[in-house]
Amino acid sequence: MASSRDRARKLARAKLDRQLARRAAATKRRRQIQAGVGAALVLALIALGSAWALGAFDADPEKKAAEDVCVWTPQDSGANTNLKDVGTPATTGLPTSGTRPMTITTDQGAPITATLNLATAPCAGASIAHLASRSFFDNTKCHEITAEGALHCGDPSGTGLGGPTYSFYDENVPVPVPSGSGKVAYPKGTVAMVANPPGANGSQFLLFFKDFNPAKPAYPVIGKVTAGLDVLEKIGALPTVDNGSGAKVKPKTDVVIKSLTVGEVAGTPAAGSASTAPSASPSAG
Incomplete structure (x- = not known):
């Protein structure tokens, strides 16, 4: 009788150990999946933020407001x-x-x-x-x-x-x-x-x-x-x-x-000559 009870206890213990192992493995897999999803979500948010900042979601990128050149x-x-x-x-x-x-x-x-x-x-x-x-x-x-x-x-x-x-x-x-x-x-x-x-x-x-x-x-x-x-x-x-x-x-x-x-705009100043304003000349005194 003792041996039968011992064998039953061992079988129950083994079964419990297998259940615990499966639960631990499942928990590990779930955490890995969650970590992967979280990392992917972070990357996606970063990509979306960058795209938004660059104007990728504008209804018509060609019609974005131009910056003011002059203020009156x-x-x-x-x-x-x-x-x-x-x-x-x-x-x-x-x-x-x-x-x-x-x-x-x-x-x-x-x-x-x-x-x-x-x-x-x-x-x-x-x-x-x-x-x-x-x-x-x-x-x-x-x-x-x-x-x-x-x-x-x-x-x-x-x-x-x-x-x-x-x-x-x-x-x-x-x-x-x-x-x-x-x-x-x-x-x-x-x-x-x-x-x-x-x-x-x-x-x-x-x-x-x-x-x-x-x-x-x-x-x-x-x-x-x-x-x-x-x-x-x-x-x-x-x-x-x-x-x-x-x-x-x-x-x-x-x-x-x-x-x-x-008149109309004429050309672009030559390279190395950004200004067409008068160059300095010798003073008349």
Whole structure:
């Protein structure tokens, strides 16, 4: 009898051991499967996140919103009645390479032509092109011949306070050029923006008929004169009178812009020559 009970106990123990072994194996397999599923899920989430970040789930990838090239800050025409509302340029899709030709026809002789550099001053180029398309500059006076050697134009009000009902930030302000280096920050023929207050550019610009090398340049360079520099120099030699503020800077003879036009984008600056702004030239002293 004892042997029978012992054998039964051994059989029951063996059966229990087999059951425990099967359970342990099943548990191990389940954990392995869960770990594999978890790892696969993590990888899938990483892949999905990367695809989402890259725009793979956009309904139409070709129609994704383009980044703004320029920001136009509204100006209050109620607070400044010298401002003229002609809308604002686009903010996206603006050219950021190449040049655009600008032609200024005055009552002082042959047209003055220039190139606007879209690589270094895309917003200035876009703004002037927009304003020119609205005849903003036509039949306006260049109201100042500056002591710095530049013709100041682009303000229909002739006060130095006028412009469009938007402004934009400085682009391409030159770095200081050491005196005696044989170079200047604003060589003769430079086209630059000028703003009141500085940094709030609108429509006013300078055409330099002399070299100018300030200790701290403040005018953003936007292009260069390509023809008509002799006309510009002749205008620069006109006598000036008091402009009403005590400064003798107003041309005694009116200098009228009959028309200002901006052409289509022309090419891309050559490699190694990112800017078509005027290269520095020896100072006239």
